Amino acid sequence: MQFDSLDFYREHAQRYSQLSHEYTHSVYNGASHPALNGDMDMLTRAVELAAGKRGLDAGCGAGARDVYQLFTWGYDAYGVDAVEENIILGKELHPEIADKLSVADMREPLAFETGFFDLVLCNAVIQHMTPETAEATTIPELARVLAPGGVLQLMFKTGTGVATVSDQAYGAGGVDRSFQLYDERRLLRILEDCGCSLVEAGESGDLGGMLYFNDPKPMRYCAFWVRKN
């Protein structure tokens, strides 16, 4: 079985952007940590962890919501996505960051200097590529563009193989979608080989370590932060 092509995002850019900006599909269920209720909890913790204010949302999605959110928090925020429609919509919705949004296929090396970013987000993107590509190119590239002390937030669907689920958010009766699943321990080992270390949970209950939750479809996710040594 193969995961979906990027055509889904080309066809549904407007709808994806609408859901994203409403945060209606950014709420988590069955989370492994009591303070983890949705995307905003991840983003606010990521910003707490990052020492500087230059950020990249790698695979920013239609409308570039989180790039704009970082911008409103004083970040020099960039976004890339493989789908041109997603980037065009981001520029239309958020002209303030238009010059920071660009089309890029993360199956290829990123066009940023080594050590350029204090914070890199990569949320629900590697599910659309083969593990071979993610492991050989995408993940090492995310680590490469991090500055020493910089933080990567990696969020992905957890498990093995490819899973298909009916997504009720798109059209009557739902749309079948297929996603590549990943083993979190394997991804962490690859990042460790790239000079990164897991951000452990804080003693006062701050988010960290391996975090798990379900999205509304529902699909099980894992998310964690690593810091570049």
Ligand SMILES: C[S@@+](CC[C@H](N)C(=O)[O-])C[C@H]1O[C@@H](n2cnc3c(N)ncnc32)[C@H](O)[C@@H]1O
């Ligand atoms: C589920 S969406 C996630 C968007 C955003 N990160 C978020 O959390 O809302 C997946 C995004 O990854 C992008 N994407 C998939 N494969 C990609 C690739 N090879 N390079 C860059 N972006 C890619 C898609 O176009 C889509 O916008």
